[in-house]
Amino acid sequence: MKKMLLFAIITVMCSFQAKKTTKIVFFGDSITEYGVRPDGYITLFQQKLKDNGKAGDYEAAGAGIGGNKIYDLYLRYEDDVLTKTPDVVVIWVGVNDVWHKRLAGTGTDYDKFGRFYTALIKKFQAKGIKVTICTPAAVGEKTDYTNELDGDLNKYSQAIRDLAAQNNCGLIDLRKIFHEYGLKNNPENKDKGILTGDGVHLNAEGNKLVADIMYQSLIK
Amino acid sequence: MKKMLLFAIITVMCSFQAKKTTKIVFFGDSITEYGVRPDGYITLFQQKLKDNGKAGDYEAAGAGIGGNKIYDLYLRYEDDVLTKTPDVVVIWVGVNDVWHKRLAGTGTDYDKFGRFYTALIKKFQAKGIKVTICTPAAVGEKTDYTNELDGDLNKYSQAIRDLAAQNNCGLIDLRKIFHEYGLKNNPENKDKGILTGDGVHLNAEGNKLVADIMYQSLIK
Amino acid sequence: MKKMLLFAIITVMCSFQAKKTTKIVFFGDSITEYGVRPDGYITLFQQKLKDNGKAGDYEAAGAGIGGNKIYDLYLRYEDDVLTKTPDVVVIWVGVNDVWHKRLAGTGTDYDKFGRFYTALIKKFQAKGIKVTICTPAAVGEKTDYTNELDGDLNKYSQAIRDLAAQNNCGLIDLRKIFHEYGLKNNPENKDKGILTGDGVHLNAEGNKLVADIMYQSLIK
Amino acid sequence: MKKMLLFAIITVMCSFQAKKTTKIVFFGDSITEYGVRPDGYITLFQQKLKDNGKAGDYEAAGAGIGGNKIYDLYLRYEDDVLTKTPDVVVIWVGVNDVWHKRLAGTGTDYDKFGRFYTALIKKFQAKGIKVTICTPAAVGEKTDYTNELDGDLNKYSQAIRDLAAQNNCGLIDLRKIFHEYGLKNNPENKDKGILTGDGVHLNAEGNKLVADIMYQSLIK
Numbered sequence: 001m002k003k004m005l006l007f008a009i010i011t012v013m014c015s016f017q018a019k020k021t022t023k024i025v026f027f028g029d030s031i032t033e034y035g036v037r038p039d040g041y042i043t044l045f046q047q048k049l050k051d052n053g054k055a056g057d058y059e060a061a062g063a064g065i066g067g068n069k070i071y072d073l074y075l076r077y078e079d080d081v082l083t084k085t086p087d088v089v090v091i092w093v094g095v096n097d098v099w100h101k102r103l104a105g106t107g108t109d110y111d112k113f114g115r116f117y118t119a120l121i122k123k124f125q126a127k128g129i130k131v132t133i134c135t136p137a138a139v140g141e142k143t144d145y146t147n148e149l150d151g152d153l154n155k156y157s158q159a160i161r162d163l164a165a166q167n168n169c170g171l172i173d174l175r176k177i178f179h180e181y182g183l184k185n186n187p188e189n190k191d192k193g194i195l196t197g198d199g200v201h202l203n204a205e206g207n208k209l210v211a212d213i214m215y216q217s218l219i220k
Numbered sequence: 221m222k223k224m225l226l227f228a229i230i231t232v233m234c235s236f237q238a239k240k241t242t243k244i245v246f247f248g249d250s251i252t253e254y255g256v257r258p259d260g261y262i263t264l265f266q267q268k269l270k271d272n273g274k275a276g277d278y279e280a281a282g283a284g285i286g287g288n289k290i291y292d293l294y295l296r297y298e299d300d301v302l303t304k305t306p307d308v309v310v311i312w313v314g315v316n317d318v319w320h321k322r323l324a325g326t327g328t329d330y331d332k333f334g335r336f337y338t339a340l341i342k343k344f345q346a347k348g349i350k351v352t353i354c355t356p357a358a359v360g361e362k363t364d365y366t367n368e369l370d371g372d373l374n375k376y377s378q379a380i381r382d383l384a385a386q387n388n389c390g391l392i393d394l395r396k397i398f399h400e401y402g403l404k405n406n407p408e409n410k411d412k413g414i415l416t417g418d419g420v421h422l423n424a425e426g427n428k429l430v431a432d433i434m435y436q437s438l439i440k
Numbered sequence: 441m442k443k444m445l446l447f448a449i450i451t452v453m454c455s456f457q458a459k460k461t462t463k464i465v466f467f468g469d470s471i472t473e474y475g476v477r478p479d480g481y482i483t484l485f486q487q488k489l490k491d492n493g494k495a496g497d498y499e500a501a502g503a504g505i506g507g508n509k510i511y512d513l514y515l516r517y518e519d520d521v522l523t524k525t526p527d528v529v530v531i532w533v534g535v536n537d538v539w540h541k542r543l544a545g546t547g548t549d550y551d552k553f554g555r556f557y558t559a560l561i562k563k564f565q566a567k568g569i570k571v572t573i574c575t576p577a578a579v580g581e582k583t584d585y586t587n588e589l590d591g592d593l594n595k596y597s598q599a600i601r602d603l604a605a606q607n608n609c610g611l612i613d614l615r616k617i618f619h620e621y622g623l624k625n626n627p628e629n630k631d632k633g634i635l636t637g638d639g640v641h642l643n644a645e646g647n648k649l650v651a652d653i654m655y656q657s658l659i660k
Numbered sequence: 661m662k663k664m665l666l667f668a669i670i671t672v673m674c675s676f677q678a679k680k681t682t683k684i685v686f687f688g689d690s691i692t693e694y695g696v697r698p699d700g701y702i703t704l705f706q707q708k709l710k711d712n713g714k715a716g717d718y719e720a721a722g723a724g725i726g727g728n729k730i731y732d733l734y735l736r737y738e739d740d741v742l743t744k745t746p747d748v749v750v751i752w753v754g755v756n757d758v759w760h761k762r763l764a765g766t767g768t769d770y771d772k773f774g775r776f777y778t779a780l781i782k783k784f785q786a787k788g789i790k791v792t793i794c795t796p797a798a799v800g801e802k803t804d805y806t807n808e809l810d811g812d813l814n815k816y817s818q819a820i821r822d823l824a825a826q827n828n829c830g831l832i833d834l835r836k837i838f839h840e841y842g843l844k845n846n847p848e849n850k851d852k853g854i855l856t857g858d859g860v861h862l863n864a865e866g867n868k869l870v871a872d873i874m875y876q877s878l879i880k
Contacts, residue, residue, distance in 0.1 A: 071731045072772065075779060101322065105542055105761030106769045112732065119735060140371075146378055151360075151370030158366055291511045292552065295559060325541030325762055326549045332512065339515060541762065580811075586818055590811030591800075598806055 024060045024218060025084050027073060028092040031137075031201055032064025039204060044211035054219060061086075069097045069108050070116045077120060082127065088218065089124050091117075092174070094136035094160065095200060098152045114159050121167045132170030132217065135160045137206075140191045140199045143182040147191065147199075172217050174210070181209065244280045244438060245304050247293060248312040251357075251421055252284025259424060264431035274439060281306075289317045289328050290336045297340060302347065308438065309344050311337075312394070314356035314380065315420060318372045334379050341387045352390030352437065355380045357426075360411045360419045363402040367411065367419075392437050394430070401429065464500045464658060465524050467513060468532040471577075471641055472504025479644060484651035494659060501526075509537045509548050510556045517560060522567065528658065529564050531557075532614070534576030534600065535640060538592045554599050561607045572610030572658065575600050577646075580631045580639045583622040587631065587639075612657050614650070621649065684720045684878060685744050687733060688752040691797075691861055692724025699864060704871035714879060721746075729757045729768050730776045737780060742787065748878065749784050751777075752834070754796030754820065755860060758812045774819050781827045792830030792877065795820050797866075800851045800859045803842040807851065807859075832877050834870070841869065 026032050026042055035042035042062045049055045063080045065072070070093050081089060094113075101107030108116075117133075124131050135157035140147030147153075157175040164171035182194055192199040195206035202210060246252050246262055255262035262282045269275045283300045285292070290313050301309060314333075321327030328336075337353075344351050355377035360367030367373075377395045384391035402414055412419040415426035422430060466472050466482055475482035482502045489495045503520045505512070510533050521529060534553075541547030548556075557573075564571050575597035580587030587593075597615040604611035618635055625634055632639040635646035642650060686692050686702055695702035702722045709715045723740045725732070730753050741749060754773075761767030768776075777793075784791050795817035800807030807813075817835045824831035838855055845854055852859040855866035862870060 071735070071776075074735065075731075075776060100769075101765030102545055104769065105325065105545075105765050105767050106772075107766050109760075109764065109766045112766075116731075116735060144374070145365045145371060146374040148372045148375055150374070151365060151372070152368045154364070154366040154370070155368055291515075291556075295511070295514065295556060320549075321545030322765055324549065325545050325765075326547050326552075327545050329540075329544065329546045332546075336511075336515060545765065584814070585805045585811060586814040588812045588815055590814070591805060592808045592811070594804070594806040594810070595808055 021056065022058050022088060023084065023086045024058060024088045024090065025081050025086040026060065026062050026064065026090045026092065026214075027077070027081055028064045028090075029068040029096055030064065030066035031095070032062055032092055033066050034201060035064060035207075036062040039207055041202060041207040041210040041214065044207055045214055048211060048215050049219070052219075058219060067096055067100075068093060069100065070094070070113055070120070071108065074116050074120050074123075077123060081124075086129055088130045088132065090132045090134065090172070090214065090218070091120065092134040092136075092172075094153070094156050095139055098136070098149050098156055099139055099200075101152070102149070110155065110159070113156060114163065117160070117163055118167065121163065121169060125167070130170070131167070132172060133160055133164050134172040135175035137174040137178040137210075138196060138199065141178070141182055141186060141194045141196060142189050142191050143179065143186055144189060170217065172213060174213070177209075177213060241276065242278050242308060243304065243306045244278060244308045244310065245301050245306040246280065246282050246284065246310045246312065246434075247297070247301055248284045249288040249316055250284065250286035251315070252282055252312055253286050254421060255284060255427075256282040259427055261422060261427040261430040261434065264427055265434050268431060268435050269439070272439075278439060287316055287320075288313060289320065290314070290333055290340070291328065294336050294340050294343075297343060301344075306349055308350045308352065310352045310354065310392070310434065310438070311340065312354035312356075312392075314373070314376050315359055318356070318369050318376055319359055319420075321372070322369070330375065330379070333376060334383065337380070337383050338387065341383065341389060345387070350390070351387070352392060353380055353384050354392040355395035357394040357398040357430075358416060358419065361398070361402055361406060361414045361416060362409050362411050363399065363406055364409055390437065392433060394433070397429075397433060461496065462498050462528060463524065463526045464498060464528045464530065465521050465526040466500065466502050466504065466530045466532065466654075467517070467521055468504045468530075468574075469508040469536055470504065470506035471535070472502055472532055473506050474641060475504060475647075476502040479647055481642060481647040481650040481654065484647055485654050488651060488655050489659070492659075498659060507536055507540075508533060509540065510534070510553055510560070511548065514556050514560050514563075517563060521564075526569055528570045528572065530572045530574065530612070530654065530658070531560065532574040532576075532612075534593070534596050535579055538576070538589050538596055539579055539640075541592070542589070550595065550599070553596060554603065557600070557603055558607065561603065561609060565607070570610070571607070572612060573600055573604050574612040575615035577614040577618040577650075578636060578639065581618070581622055581626060581634045581636060582629050582631050583619065583626055584629055610657065612653060614653070617649075617653060681716065682718050682748060683744065683746045684718060684748045684750065685741050685746040686720065686722050686724065686750045686752065686874075687737070687741055688724045689728040689756055690724065690726035691755070692722055692752055693726050694861060695724060695867075695870075696722040699867055701862060701867040701870040701874065704867055705874050708871060708875050709879070712879075718879060727756055727760075728753060729760065730754070730773055730780070731768065734776050734780050734783075737783060741784075746789055748790045748792065750792045750794065750832070750874065750878070751780065752794035752796075752832075754813070754816050755799055758796070758809050758816055759799055759860075761812070762809070770815065770819070773816060774823065777820070777823055778827065781823065781829060785827070790830070791827070792832060793820055793824050794832040795835035797834040797838040797870075798856060798859065801838070801842055801846060801854045801856060802849050802851050803839065803846055804849060830877065832873060834873070837869075837873060 026035060034040050042060055046060050049058050061084055073093055097108035097113055121131050136153055139149045139153060161171060178195055186194045195209060197203040246255060254260050262280055266280050269278050281304055293313055317328035317333055341351050356373055359369045359373060398415055406414045415429060417423040466475060474480050482500055486500050489498050501524055513533055537548035537553055561571050576593055579589045579593060622634055635649060637643040686695060694700050702720055706720050709718050721744055733753055757768035757773055781791050796813055799809045799813060821831060842854055855869060857863040
């Protein structure tokens with residue numbers, strides 16, 4: 001009888017061990033920094049896990065810092081991501097790499113964007129971490145390609161799509177998703193107020209959409 | 221008898237006066253500066269006038285200077301255009317206003333682009349000169365909006381379309397025409413070599429297309 | 441007797457005519473726009489005229505607009521300055537021509553700065569207006585040439601000094617004056633708070649100094 | 661007797677081991693890339709070692725790549741420097757961090773310049789490598805602070821001086837040395853042709869001066 005109990009306890013313990021939690025870290029700029037706010041996309045993603053009874057299987061954390069470009073992520077990936085021992089890293093960066101060219105003369109050269117991004121992916125993959133990468137969603141929400149930075153954002157987004165293919169990463173093509181959402185939901189061709197509050201940072205609708213897409217893409 | 225002769229002479233003289241030549245000045249940047257070269261669009265335009273027996277009715281001249289932005293045109297319109305006493309001025313500018321933001325930190329603010337353009341149109345119209353304005357054709361010929369400056373060029377092109385409507389100017393929408401030409405003739409999505417040699421300056425095909433379009437738009 | 445009276449009246453009238461008021465217009469950017477505020481340098485200049493019993497001899501007006509560069513002044517000199525029928529125009533511009541290169545990618549090329557400045561001076565001089573020009577005082581008040589834009593501001597200031605000599609203009613070398621003031625009064629090498637509130641716009645001390653210097657230079 | 665011989669051999673061998681060669685790697689941008697050319701400063705430095713009979717004690721190698729900024733060095737320090745197992749690393753960078761703001765909109769933010777520089781120093785020091793850092797010499801050789809980028813270069817140079825003090829690095833203050841050299845040897849205030857060929861890259865005189873200064877600073 002005692003043996004049976006012991007066996008049962010061991011079985012349950014083993015099953016707990018087997019049911020390992022998958023840790024996901026969202027790594028990015030201000031959009032991700034705001035993602036952990038009560039209405040942010042990471043918070044909504046966590047809520048979704050709870051609602052679907054997956055809160056024991058997955059854990060999500062944010063590692064976003066405002067103003068970050070790809071090389072800033074490279075500088076801090078050890079301190080801010082590896083220390084969290086993630087199983088999955090979602091990288092979402094690119095807006096500042098393009099925007100800061102105009103804003104401060106300190107954007108990221110196109111060739112170096114690819115070089116740092118590749119190096120960052122390889123550092124994570126060398127640790128056995130799964131990497132999913134995202135295209136920059138928007139700087140301005142007009143749908144007719146008259147947002148000032150559309151050309152450069154499209155160029156850098158294409159680079160990210162190529163990087164995903166070359167490095168066997170997951171890809172979440174937020175630029176494409178936001179553009180298609182705008183074609184349906186932005187008939188007046190507004191430059192903000194659809195999925196963002198200011199053309200860049202997510203509003204309630206944007207946080208909801210991004211949380212849904214991240215969930216579909218990352219959670220089995 | 222003498223009276224008859226005098227009458228005939230006067231009649232002929234009057235008819236010569238009536239058959240006044242229409243002077244067209246093309247006013248712009250390096251694209252127009254190169255337009256007067258042997259294979260340039262202005263030279264081809266002049267040839268077309270001859271071929272169609274219109275060389276007596278129309279005269280065409282170039283007034284392009286490399287690197288010019290809208291405010292450079294405003295600074296030199298008196299010396300370089302009014303002195304040619306044109307009946308028609310075709311303004312084609314905008315590439316440098318956008319490009320020089322990136323290249324040298326000296327592009328033209330969007331609001332000031334409109335302000336100088338309006339002032340220039342009004343100066344010509346106040347002299348009874350007809351004004352036709354053109355959108356900037358291209359900085360890069362890719363058709364999927366991944367040329368770095370596509371967004372800003374589209375934004376400034378829209379401003380030019382609006383200016384034409386507001387000021388009763390002719391409009392030659394070269395940006396639209398080049399884009400549509402590319403959709404048909406640039407299946408590999410090349411960034412140059414279709415209508416331009418370097419993404420900006422016209423090649424033989426480009427000069428031919430622009431000469432044709434200018435002719436259709438300006439010559440009755 | 442009547443003749444004597446008539447003669448006296450005429451004499452007085454002539455003397456009134458002779459005692460013509462000299463109109464001075466200060467033409468520039470936000471620094472000059474703020475100059476007409478109650479504590480601004482133009483207001484202090486006007487007060488100084490009153491205190492010295494010169495208010496009948498001189499009139500001063502401001503024509504400053506925030507964000508203006510040299511070519512903006514060229515665009516609006518007729519509407520905003522010539523309509524005031526000035527005898528003297530003081531031009532103070534240059535900060536934005538340099539600063540906007542960094543801030544928005546829309547500064548003024550060095551060669552075009554000189555070209556527009558020369559054209560503007562000549563337009564005024566052709567109307568018989570005396571022209572005095574000023575060097576840009578400061579973007580940052582550090583005295584050891586570690587303000588980010590010091591090199592470019594010094595370069596453009598030298599151009600202005602040369603322009604004054606070439607065109608027989610008065611010169612008020614505010615950059616030199618501010619630098620020397622800082623060497624005496626800014627021992628801690630602060631970047632603001634000496635003659636400016638923010639490194640660019642005059643504080644109370646700055647308005648007082650500029651009013652004094654303008655007065656010494658312009659009033660006999 | 662045999663034992664004596666063996667002992668002697670071992671002693672000699674040990675003394676050879678003790679006389680270890682010190683490896684110096686010069687790490688930087690195009691100026692250092694050109695430093696390994698036949699007339700470059702690194703080649704002259706190596707010649708100087710030979711001339712002084714120190715070629716057995718010291719070894720020098722270059723690791724310069726054109727266009728590099730501080731974060732580019734950070735990206736490649738493992739592959740390009742650590743693999744050379746240096747005892748001393750000399751970092752000379754900064755020109756592009758400032759210049760590319762204007763040239764391409766892709767310079768380095770001031771705060772991030774310090775952050776990457778600190779991280780790079782610490783990576784080397786953690787491996788027991790001695791680090792000597794250099795201020796950027798010049799972009800333009802005028803001595804009156806009218807080179808366009810003087811202000812920003814002075815600002816970044818000051819940051820480097822502070823970094824050397826904070827991190828116990830050697831400092832070679834090339835900006836100060838070049839400026840003082842110019843005050844003595846550039847009476848006409850030329851913008852190039854003194855120690856550089858183009859305002860940035862060393863000419864024969866510049867290579868000689870830098871080799872001398874590096875030698876004095878690094879070799880005992």
